[in-house]
Amino acid sequence: MRQYLITIYLAIFSQTMVLAQAAISGTISDQKGEPLIGANVYLRDTYDGATSDVDGRFSFDTYESGEQVLVISFVGFEPMELSLIVGQDNHFSVKLKEAFNTIDAVTISAGSFEASDKKKVVVLQSLDIATTAGATADITGALNTLPGTQTVGESGRLFVRGGTADETKIYVDGVEASNYYGASANNIPTRSRFSPFLFKGTFFSTGGYSAEYGQALSSALILNTLDVDPVSKVDISIMSLGLEAGVTKAWEEQSLYAKVGYINLNPYNHLIDQRVDWKQGVVDWNTNVAYKKNLRNGGKLKALAMGNASGMSLEQETILNPSGINAIGVDNKNGFISANLELPAGADDNVYIGVSSAWNEDHLHYNETEILRPTFNQHLKAKYVHEFAPQTILNTGLEFYYQHFKETITDSVAFGFNYNQTNTAAFAELDQYLTQNLVVRLGGRLFHLSRPEAFRFSPRISMAYKLDEHAQVSLASGLFYQAPGSEYLKMTDELDQQQAAHYILNYQRIKDNKVFRVETYLKDYDNLVRFSHPYDPDTFSSDGEGYAYGLDVFWRDRGGIENIDYWISYSWMKSERLYLDYPEKTEPGFTSAHNFSFVIKRFFPQLKSQMGATYSFTSGRPYENPNLDGFNESRTEGYHDLSFNIAYLPSPRVILYASATNLLGSDQIFGYNYANQPGQTGEYASEAIRLPAKRFLFVGCFITIGAFNNQLENL
Secondary structure (H helix, E strand, O other), rough: HHHHHHHHHHHHHHHHHHOOOOOEEEEEEOOOOOOOOOOEEEEEEEEEEEEOOOOEEEEEEEOOOOEEEEEEEOEOOEEEEEEOOOOOOOOEEOOEOOOOOOOOOOOOOOOEEEEEOOOOOOOOOOHHHHHHOOOOOOOHHHHHHOOOOOOOOOOOOOOEEOOOOOHHEEEEOOOOOOEOOOOOOOOOOOOEEOHHEEEEEEEEEEEOOOOOOOOOEEEEEEEEEEOOOOOOEEEEEOOOOOEEEEEEEEEEEEEEEEEEEEEEEEEHHHHHHOEEEEEEEEEEEEEEEEEEEEEEEEEEEEEEEEEEEEEEEEEEEEEOOOEEEEEEEEEEEEEEEEEEEEEEEEOEEEEEEEEEEEEEEEEEEOOOOEEHHHHHEEEEEEEEEEEEEEEEEEEEEEEEEEEEEEEEEEEEEEEEEEEEEEEEEEEEEEEEEEEEEEEEEEEEEEEEEOOEEEEEEEEEEEEEOOOOEEEEEEEEEEOOOEOOHHHHOOOOOOOOOOOEEEHHHHHHEEEOOOEEEEEEEEEEEEEEEEEEOOOOOOEEEEEEEEEEEEEEEEEEEEEOOEEEEEHHHHHHEEEEEEEEOOOOOEEEOOOOOOEEEEEEEEEOOOOEEEEEEEEEOOOOOEEEOOOOOOOEEOOOOOOOEEEEEEEEEEEEEEEEEEOOOOOOOOOOOEEEOOOOOOOOOOOOOOOOOOOOOOOOOEEEEEEEOOOOOHHHHHH
C-alpha cells in the first residue's frame, strides 16, 4: 500500500511539473538583421534566462506563470523589454538598436580642421605651429600650410578659398578678436598679435561653419585659451629680434600669467640686405595677462588682456611718385580684453557668457599725407546649450556687436570720417544623431545691422555619415553675410550686405594617427561692392558677384615612420569676381589656381633635437598689365619657398631654436605696380612687388625656470 501511494504521488508531481514548465525562444539581431552572439535574455526578477548562440538564437524554460517581462541586452546596444504571458506563443524575433556613444559617434568634418584636447585627431597643436618651418611661430603662417588657404606673401594674412583676408573672422574663447593682425605697411607682411602658446585648441573652418558665428563670407578661426596652469614657472626668451619674459603663478584651481616682450628689428635690418631703406625698423612693446579659475560647481572663468605699441618707418623706391621715393611711417597702439564664464546649469545644460573689447589706433604717414584712425569694437555674447538626450543637443544664443570708426586725413587740408555700427544677432542650432553613424545639424542666424541697414536670416545645414570605424562623409551648406569694409562704409551707408552661399562635400579617413581628407566646394558670391571711382560714393553699388570652386586634399602621418611627422596638402581652385572697379568678371589678383605644401619634422630623441622643413608652391597670380589687351590677363611666376628649422634641448629647461625661410633665395614676385601715365615710348613703366628681403633668419633661446613640462616629450 505504501509503495502504491508513493507511485501515485510521483505521477501527480511529475505531471504538475510538466504542466508548470513553459519554453521561451527567439532570435536576436541588429537593425541590419545580423545575428548578435552572446546577448543576455532573461525574465525580470528571476534567474530564468539564456544567451544567444552563433546564429542569434536563444531558448530556455521557466516555471513562472502569468504576465512577465522579458529583458534583452547586449553591449553597445540599447536594452529592450517585452511583455509576455507564460504559456502562450513565446517565440520572439528581436532587433536591437545600437546605443549612442559620444566618443565613437560621427562628427561633422566638412570645411573644418579641429585641434583640441577633446578630439581623437589633432591637426595643429600649439607646438606644431611653433615648430613648422616657415611659419615663424605664427598661427596664420602654420595655417597657410593647410588646404583651402592661399599664400599671399606680401600680406601675411589668411586668404581662404577665393576670399579676401577680411572675409575670415577670428574668435578667442567664443568672442571676436578684432585687429587680430599687427599693423604694417603696404607689401610688408604682418603676423598675428597672439602667441600660439596661449591656446589649447584651434578650430579652423574653411567654410560651412556653425550658425554661432557670423559676419564672415569665407571662414572662421576659433581659438580656445588654455585652462588653469598646473604649475608655477618663469619663462625667458632671448631672441635675435628681442626679449620676452613671462611669469606663471599657480594656486589650487586658479592661475595667473603675465608676459612682457620687446622686439627691435633695427639690428637685424642692418645685418641682412634689405630692398627698402629702413629709417626705423619695427619696434614693438607688448604685454599679455591671463587669469583662469575653476569654479566649485564645475564652471570656468577666463580673462585675457593684451596690449602693444609698435612703430616703423621706411622709404621705398617707386615709379608711382615723381620724387622716386615713397616715405612711409606706421605707429600703432592696440589693446584687447576678453572675459568669459562657463557654468553648468543642471546635469544636461551649460551656460556661456563672454565679452571682448578691442581698441586700436593707427597713425600713418604716407609722403605728405597723415592719417589718424582710432577704432573701438565690442562684442557681447550669451549662449545656452541644452542636451535633451545624448543624441539631441540644442545650442542657442544672443549677440551684440558695436563698432566705432573714426578717421582723420590731413594733406593740404584736413577732412575726416566718423560712423557707428551695431549688430544684434540671435542663433540656434540643433545637432540630431539619427544613429551613432548619422548626424544632422540644422541651424540659423537672424541679425539686424545698423550700417548698412539690414535685417537678414542666414540658414545653415550640415550632416555626416560614418562609413565604417575609420571613414566618414560630410556635407555642409548655408548662407553667409558680411557688411562691406570700413573703407566703404565710411563713405556711404547705401550698400547692401555682401552674401556668399557655401556648398561643401567632404570625405575623411582617420586611422592609426594617419589622416586623409578630400573636399570639394562651391562658393557663390552676391552683392559685392562695386564702384567706378574709389573716392566718389555716388559711384558705389552692391552689384558685384563672383564664385569660387575647387578641390582640397590633405594627408598627415604622425608616427607611421618612426620619429617622423609629415603632412601634404594640395588645393586647386577656380575663382572669378566682378567687383570693385573691375571692368569685367575675372580672376582677382590675390588668387592662385594651385597651392601645395609639404611639411616634415624629424625627431632625434638621443640628440634631444628636432629638424623640420617646409616646401610651399603657389602657381602664378593674375595682375593687370596696361601694356596688354584685356584685364588681369598677365600672370606672375610661380611662388617657391623652402624653409628649415631646428630645435635643440641642451637641458630640459632650455630650448635653442633657429629657422630660415626661402633657403634657395627664390625671387618671389607677387605682382607689379605700373606708372599712372605711359612714357615717351607709349609703354607704362613697371616695378615688381617683392618682400623687403629674400630670406628671414631667426635664432632664439627659450628658458624655463621652476616647475616645467618635459619639452623633449612634447617634441
